[in-house]
């Protein structure tokens with residue numbers, strides 16, 4: 554059997570797109586006693602990553618079915634926290650604070666989402682043509698939570714991860730660019746300074762690979 558060295562393995566891992574916010578998650582599977590813990594510890598040492606042992610999550614053998622939703626929630630929190638840690642580690646206030654706090658963020662996000670919903674029905678507006686107001690209000694609150702949590706406000710996001718949330722929506726690069734355009738217009742409207750706008754857009758940009766399903770100039774994927 555070919556032996557792979559940690560350096561080769563980390564190089565291979567480095568080629569993968571992060572799929573959990575800006576974090577790359579490596580899942581190790583194998584029968585008991587096969588060396589998963591040793592490999593995980595070795596990888597953690599060379600990559601500086603953290604190890605999450607599923608043994609610490611299982612509610613016992615009778616509760617195995619409860620594990621996938623627990624893992625999903627943990628990964629959603631990791632994704633949101635990783636976005637937050639993408640803010641430069643310099644000793645400065647969180648992006649949340651510099652944007653004016655949680656309430657200011659909520660106002661700006663809601664205004665941005667109103668623009669998305671009111672967009673042309675053959676562009677972004679297509680997603681909200683037949684949605685009930687309850688579902689839309691819930692989605693709006695989750696997106697506010699997500700952005701507050703990602704920018705470092707004291708808020709927990711407990712919605713789904715970005716990939717499964719947007720899976721099958723057929724979001725193209727044209728959809729993405731239009732969304733970023735509406736976000737910029739909203740930030741302009743609220744007179745958010747240019748350097749903070751760049752930080753917000755970079756932060757949102759870390760979710761692109763999980764959300765966009767095709768690189769097309771049409772709205773929607775073929």
Ligand code: HEM
Nearest residue numbers: 677680692695696699712713718724728729732757760764
């Ligand atoms: C590219 C354009 C985007 C479109 C058209 C879009 C559309 C949608 C739609 C229709 C939903 C409701 C899904 C459902 O009820 O099943 C949703 C949910 C959500 N979106 Fe997006 N989205 C976009 C980009 C983003 C971005 C950039 C973010 C984060 C920065 C984001 C964060 C969320 C969150 C947190 C939810 C709620 C998750 C949950 O239901 O658990 N979306 N989006």
